[in-house]
Amino acid sequence: MRRLFLFRHAKTEAAEPGQQDRTRALVERGRKDAGAIGAYMATHALIPDKVLLSPATRVQQTWQYLATNWRPALGATTVERIYNASSKDVLDAVANTDAAVPSLMIVGHNPTLQDVGVTLIASGDIDAREALRERLPTAGLVVIDFPFDDWGQIHPQSGRLDRFVTPKSIEVATK
Numbered sequence: 237m238r239r240l241f242l243f244r245h246a247k248t249e250a251a252e253p254g255q256q257d258r259t260r261a262l263v264e265r266g267r268k269d270a271g272a273i274g275a276y277m278a279t280h281a282l283i284p285d286k287v288l289l290s291p292a293t294r295v296q297q298t299w300q301y302l303a304t305n306w307r308p309a310l311g312a313t314t315v316e317r318i319y320n321a322s323s324k325d326v327l328d329a330v331a332n333t334d335a336a337v338p339s340l341m342i343v344g345h346n347p348t349l350q351d352v353g354v355t356l357i358a359s360g361d362i363d364a365r366e367a368l369r370e371r372l373p374t375a376g377l378v379v380i381d382f383p384f385d386d387w388g389q390i391h392p393q394s395g396r397l398d399r400f401v402t403p404k405s406i407e408v409a410t411k
Contacts (some may be wrong), residue, residue, distance in 0.1 A: 241341035268373035270301035360397025
Protein backbone atom coordinates (compact mmCIF):
# COMPACT_ATOMS: atom_id res chain seq x y z
CA MET A 237 0.00 0.00 0.00
CA ARG A 238 1.09 3.58 -0.69
CA ARG A 239 -0.22 6.72 1.00
CA LEU A 240 -0.18 10.21 -0.54
CA PHE A 241 -0.67 13.38 1.48
CA LEU A 242 -1.62 16.54 -0.42
CA PHE A 243 -1.34 19.71 1.67
CA ARG A 244 -2.23 23.16 0.42
CA HIS A 245 -0.10 25.93 1.93
CA ALA A 246 -1.64 27.91 4.79
CA LYS A 247 -3.25 31.38 4.62
CA THR A 248 -1.00 34.10 3.22
CA GLU A 249 -0.83 37.84 3.01
CA ALA A 250 -2.47 39.54 0.04
CA ALA A 251 -0.08 40.38 -2.76
CA GLU A 252 1.21 43.93 -2.62
CA PRO A 253 1.65 45.90 -5.85
CA GLY A 254 4.93 44.83 -7.42
CA GLN A 255 5.46 41.97 -4.97
CA GLN A 256 6.57 38.68 -6.45
CA ASP A 257 4.06 35.91 -5.82
CA ARG A 258 6.85 33.59 -4.60
CA THR A 259 7.68 35.90 -1.70
CA ARG A 260 4.22 36.11 -0.13
CA ALA A 261 4.40 35.10 3.54
CA LEU A 262 2.00 33.47 5.97
CA VAL A 263 -0.27 35.57 8.14
CA GLU A 264 -0.92 34.71 11.80
CA ARG A 265 -3.97 32.59 10.93
CA GLY A 266 -1.85 30.62 8.46
CA ARG A 267 0.81 29.89 11.08
CA LYS A 268 -1.88 28.78 13.55
CA ASP A 269 -3.71 26.61 10.99
CA ALA A 270 -0.54 24.87 9.77
CA GLY A 271 0.41 24.11 13.37
CA ALA A 272 -3.07 22.75 14.12
CA ILE A 273 -2.99 20.39 11.13
CA GLY A 274 0.54 19.31 12.04
CA ALA A 275 -0.59 18.50 15.60
CA TYR A 276 -3.57 16.56 14.20
CA MET A 277 -1.24 14.58 11.95
CA ALA A 278 1.10 13.76 14.84
CA THR A 279 -1.79 12.71 17.10
CA HIS A 280 -3.23 10.43 14.39
CA ALA A 281 0.12 8.89 13.32
CA LEU A 282 -0.07 10.54 9.90
CA ILE A 283 3.60 11.40 9.46
CA PRO A 284 4.86 10.92 5.88
CA ASP A 285 8.14 9.24 5.01
CA LYS A 286 9.12 11.80 2.37
CA VAL A 287 8.05 15.42 1.78
CA LEU A 288 8.30 17.51 -1.40
CA LEU A 289 7.83 21.29 -1.15
CA SER A 290 7.28 24.15 -3.54
CA PRO A 291 10.03 26.79 -3.24
CA ALA A 292 7.49 29.57 -2.53
CA THR A 293 8.01 31.38 0.79
CA ARG A 294 4.48 30.58 1.95
CA VAL A 295 5.05 26.85 1.40
CA GLN A 296 8.42 26.87 3.15
CA GLN A 297 6.86 28.67 6.13
CA THR A 298 3.85 26.33 6.11
CA TRP A 299 6.25 23.40 6.35
CA GLN A 300 8.01 24.94 9.37
CA TYR A 301 4.75 25.27 11.30
CA LEU A 302 3.26 22.00 10.04
CA ALA A 303 6.18 19.83 11.16
CA THR A 304 7.02 21.66 14.40
CA ASN A 305 5.84 18.88 16.72
CA TRP A 306 6.80 15.86 14.62
CA ARG A 307 9.26 13.53 16.34
CA PRO A 308 11.66 12.58 15.07
CA ALA A 309 12.08 15.72 12.99
CA LEU A 310 11.57 15.12 9.29
CA GLY A 311 13.47 16.80 6.48
CA ALA A 312 11.87 17.96 3.26
CA THR A 313 13.05 18.42 -0.31
CA THR A 314 12.29 21.62 -2.21
CA VAL A 315 11.30 20.87 -5.80
CA GLU A 316 11.20 23.80 -8.21
CA ARG A 317 8.58 22.28 -10.50
CA ILE A 318 5.97 22.09 -7.72
CA TYR A 319 5.65 25.90 -7.89
CA ASN A 320 3.21 26.76 -10.70
CA ALA A 321 2.91 23.05 -11.37
CA SER A 322 0.31 21.45 -13.57
CA SER A 323 -1.50 18.36 -12.33
CA LYS A 324 0.71 16.34 -14.68
CA ASP A 325 3.85 17.80 -13.04
CA VAL A 326 2.67 16.71 -9.59
CA LEU A 327 1.55 13.28 -10.81
CA ASP A 328 4.95 12.82 -12.49
CA ALA A 329 6.72 13.75 -9.23
CA VAL A 330 4.62 11.17 -7.39
CA ALA A 331 5.09 8.48 -10.06
CA ASN A 332 8.87 9.00 -9.97
CA THR A 333 9.10 8.51 -6.20
CA ASP A 334 11.27 5.58 -5.14
CA ALA A 335 9.19 2.45 -4.50
CA ALA A 336 10.94 2.12 -1.11
CA VAL A 337 9.04 5.22 0.11
CA PRO A 338 5.66 4.07 1.52
CA SER A 339 4.19 7.53 2.10
CA LEU A 340 4.74 10.84 0.34
CA MET A 341 3.57 14.37 1.09
CA ILE A 342 3.36 17.19 -1.44
CA VAL A 343 3.04 20.70 0.03
CA GLY A 344 2.03 23.11 -2.69
CA HIS A 345 -0.64 25.19 -4.31
CA ASN A 346 -4.16 25.24 -5.66
CA PRO A 347 -5.87 24.63 -7.99
CA THR A 348 -3.30 21.94 -8.79
CA LEU A 349 -3.47 19.95 -5.55
CA GLN A 350 -7.26 19.91 -5.57
CA ASP A 351 -7.24 18.73 -9.19
CA VAL A 352 -4.73 15.98 -8.38
CA GLY A 353 -6.80 14.79 -5.42
CA VAL A 354 -10.05 14.73 -7.37
CA THR A 355 -8.34 12.95 -10.28
CA LEU A 356 -6.82 10.21 -8.13
CA ILE A 357 -9.75 9.40 -5.82
CA ALA A 358 -12.15 6.64 -6.84
CA SER A 359 -13.66 5.78 -3.45
CA GLY A 360 -13.91 6.85 0.17
CA ASP A 361 -16.38 8.91 2.16
CA ILE A 362 -18.83 10.45 -0.32
CA ASP A 363 -19.37 13.66 1.66
CA ALA A 364 -15.62 14.21 2.04
CA ARG A 365 -15.07 13.55 -1.68
CA GLU A 366 -17.77 16.07 -2.58
CA ALA A 367 -16.31 18.65 -0.17
CA LEU A 368 -12.89 18.24 -1.81
CA ARG A 369 -14.44 18.53 -5.26
CA GLU A 370 -15.96 21.86 -4.17
CA ARG A 371 -12.91 23.35 -2.47
CA LEU A 372 -9.47 22.64 -1.00
CA PRO A 373 -9.02 25.50 1.47
CA THR A 374 -5.69 26.81 2.71
CA ALA A 375 -4.08 24.35 5.15
CA GLY A 376 -6.34 21.60 3.81
CA LEU A 377 -5.00 18.05 4.06
CA VAL A 378 -6.00 15.23 1.70
CA VAL A 379 -4.89 11.67 2.51
CA ILE A 380 -5.21 9.10 -0.28
CA ASP A 381 -4.38 5.39 -0.04
CA PHE A 382 -3.41 3.22 -3.02
CA PRO A 383 -3.56 -0.60 -3.18
CA PHE A 384 -0.15 -1.06 -4.80
CA ASP A 385 3.49 -0.89 -3.72
CA ASP A 386 5.02 1.05 -6.60
CA TRP A 387 4.40 4.78 -7.12
CA GLY A 388 4.86 4.19 -10.86
CA GLN A 389 1.46 2.48 -10.91
CA ILE A 390 -0.41 5.64 -9.92
CA HIS A 391 -3.18 6.58 -12.34
CA PRO A 392 -6.53 8.41 -12.33
CA GLN A 393 -9.20 6.86 -10.10
CA SER A 394 -6.68 4.53 -8.43
CA GLY A 395 -6.93 5.78 -4.84
CA ARG A 396 -9.27 5.77 -1.87
CA LEU A 397 -9.79 8.96 0.13
CA ASP A 398 -8.77 8.12 3.69
CA ARG A 399 -9.56 11.60 5.01
CA PHE A 400 -9.97 15.26 4.15
CA VAL A 401 -9.06 17.52 7.06
CA THR A 402 -9.27 21.30 7.28
CA PRO A 403 -8.60 23.74 10.10
CA LYS A 404 -12.36 24.33 10.28
CA SER A 405 -13.16 20.60 10.55
CA ILE A 406 -10.69 20.28 13.45
CA GLU A 407 -12.23 23.32 15.13
CA VAL A 408 -15.75 21.92 14.77
CA ALA A 409 -14.68 18.49 16.08
CA THR A 410 -13.12 19.95 19.22
CA LYS A 411 -16.17 22.01 20.26
